[in-house]
Amino acid sequence: MNKKKSILESNVFYTLIAIAAGFLIGAVFLMIAGISPATAYGKLLSSVFGKPKYLVWTLIYASPLIFTGLSVAFSFRTGVFNIGAEGQFVVGSLAACTIGILVDLPAWIHVPLCILAAAAAGMVWSLFVGLLKVKRGIHEVLSFIMFNWIAFYLSNYVVNLKIIHKEGGGEATKDVLDSAKILFPEGLQKALDCSSANWGFIMALVAAAVIWVIIEKTTLGYKLKAVGYNSHGALYGGINADASVLTALGISGALAGLGGAVQILGMAGRLSQFAGQEGFGFEGITVALIGSSSPIGCIFSGIFYGAMKYGGSKLSMVKAPSEVVNIIMGCVILFIAISQVFRMLFARFTKKEGK
Template sequence: MDKKKNVFTIIAETRIIHILLSILLGFAVGAFFLLIMGLDVGAAYGRLISSVTSVKGFSYVVVYSIPYIMTGLSVAFSFRTGIFNIGSEGQFVMGSMAAACIGILLGQLPSAILIPLCFLGAMVVGAVWGIIVGFLKNKWGINEVLSMIMFNWIAFYLSNFIAGIPAIHSDGTAEATKNISENASTLLSKELIADLGLCPTANWGILVALLMTIIAWLIIDKTTLGYRLKAVGFNKTAAEYGGINVSRSILTALAISGALAGLGGALQLMGMGSRISVFSSQEGYGFAGIVVALMGCSNPFGAFFAGIFYGALIYGGSKLNLVGAPTQLINVIVGTVVLFIAISVIFQRLKYVHINKKPKAAAVQSVKEGDDK
C-alpha cells in the first residue's frame, strides 16, 4: 500500500514545510518592497534580526508575544472546534479590564491570592463574553461572526467606560485607570532583571502561556471533552446522532476559547501595561490572534511558536525606523506569509491527484465550514 515517498510528496504533505516556505516568501516579498523603495535590504533585515537576538531583545520578544500567544491559542482552539472566534478581541479586552478591576480594588491582598484571583476573574469574564455569543446562536440562531463583531465593540466601549469610573480611574490627569497593585504584578524582580540583562517589563507570564498551551493541547488531543468539541465542530449532526449535546458543546468551546483570550488580557496587563488607557481604536490583539492561529495551523504548540514569531516581528519591526525602513513592512511580510499559507492548499491538492484514486474538489476543506446551514 505505502508507496515510496519522493521529495515532492514529502513537500506536498508536510505542513511545517509549507509554513517555512511561506515565511521565506513573505520575507522575499518584503525585500522586494524594500528594493523598490530604494532601501538597503541587508540593513533592514539585519536590524530586524539583531534587535531580537540579543538577550535583552529576546526578552522583549517574549514579553511582546505573550498576548499574541494567548489570543492565538484562543482562536486556534475555536478553529479546532468548528467555530471562527473573531471575538477574541472583545474577550481579551474584557479579561484585561476584569484583571485591572481586581488588581486595583483588591490591591491589598497578598500576591499569592491576588494574582490567581486576577487570572480567574479574567478567564471567567472572557468565558462569559464567549458564552453570550454562543447563547445567541443556540437560542435565536444569530450568526456568531456577526454578534462577535458587535461584542468586540461593546467590550471596547465598556472598557473605556469602566476606566472612567472614579474608583478605578487614575488620580492624575491621564485618560487611564490607576496602576494595578504591585501585588498583582507578574514582573520579575528588579535584581533578577538587572542581573540577567533583561528588558524592564520581563515577566513570568510566558510560563502561564506555555502552561495554557499544554492544557489546550491536552484538551484537544487527549481528553473526551476535546473529542466531544471536535466532533461537534466537524459534524454537528453526526455528533448529535452519537449522543453528544451539541448546544452545550458549542457553549463549552466558546467559553474555553474566551477564557484563553481573557487570560491573555490579564497577562498583558499584569506583566506589561499595568493600567488600561482609554483607547480611540481597538488594539487588535484579537485580530492578531487570528493570524497567529493560522500561522500555527490551529495547533496549540503551533500557536505558541507562531506567537513568538509574531512578537519578534512586531518588536523587531518597531526598530526598523532606525534604518529608515517603515514599520508597516511587518504587516506586508506577515500578510504575505498568511496569503501563501492560504494558497499552500494547492500543494495538498497535487497530493490528492497523486495518491487518491478519485480526486475530489470537495476534499479541500475550509476551516470554518459546516457551521451554518
C-alpha cells in the first residue's frame, strides 16, 4: 500500500515538473516574440478563473477531451496504443450529427440514439484496426493513422452532401435538432450564465468512473491488463489474447466516439468542414499522459487541457498567438516521454545514497 502510494506520488511529481518545463519553454518563445510571458500567462489565468461562467466554459471545453483522454488511457493500460482516437472521435461526431439532423424523435429517445450511434461508430472504426492487428498482424499505430485520415475525408464528404449541408453556403451542416441536444435546462443555463452549458461534463465523470471500475474492479479489466502487460503470459494463463485486444480497442474506440457526440450535441451543435485535423484525439494522448493513464487522472488533466484551450482562445486579446498552447503541450508530452530516464537516474542516485 505504501509503495503504491509513493509510485503515484512520483508520477504526479514528474508530471508537474513536465508541465512547469512546458510553461517555461512557452515563456521563452513568448519573449522571443516580444510578448511578456507575465501578460500572456496572466491573461490565460484570468480568462479561466476570472468569472464563474469562465469556469463553466472550461468544463465545456474539457468534456470531449476527458473522453478522448479516457480512450487513450484505457488503450495504454491494455497494452495497445490508440493513436486513432482522432478518427474515432470524427466518426462519432459524424454519426451523432447525422442522426441528430435527419431523424426526428422525442428528446428522451433521440439523445440516447445519437449517443449510442456515436459510440458504435467509434467502436466499429477502432475494431477495423483491431481486426487488422489480430488477423493480419498489422501494427495498430499505422492503421490508426490511415483510418484517421479516412475519417477526416469521410466527414468532409458527408458535410457537403446536399441532404445535410446547410443551405446558403457556409462550410457546415445544418444545426442538430433541439431534441438531440444535451444542453442544460434553460433555468440552469441562466443560473450559470452560459448558453452552451451542457451535460457533457457530467457524462465524462460517469464515463471515467465506469472505466475506473472496469480497470480496477472487474475480471474483464484484469484480463485486459494482463494481456497488455504480457500477452504470452496471459495466453499461458488461459486468456484469449486476440479477444482481449479487440475488446480493449472496442471500448477505447467507443469512448472516443462518445467524445465526438458530446462535442456535437453539446457545444458545437453542427459539424463543420475540416481544414486540418481537429486534434481532439491527439489532445487525448496528452490528456492520458498527463493523467498517468488513470481514469481519475484523466478528469483532472482533461480539465487542465480544457482550461488551456479556453484560456488560449482568449490570448489574442493581448496580441499573443494562441498557438503557444500547442508549444507548451508539445513540450509537456516530450518531457513526460523522456521522464523515464530521469526516474531511473533518480532511483540509481537514491540507491547509492542509501548505501
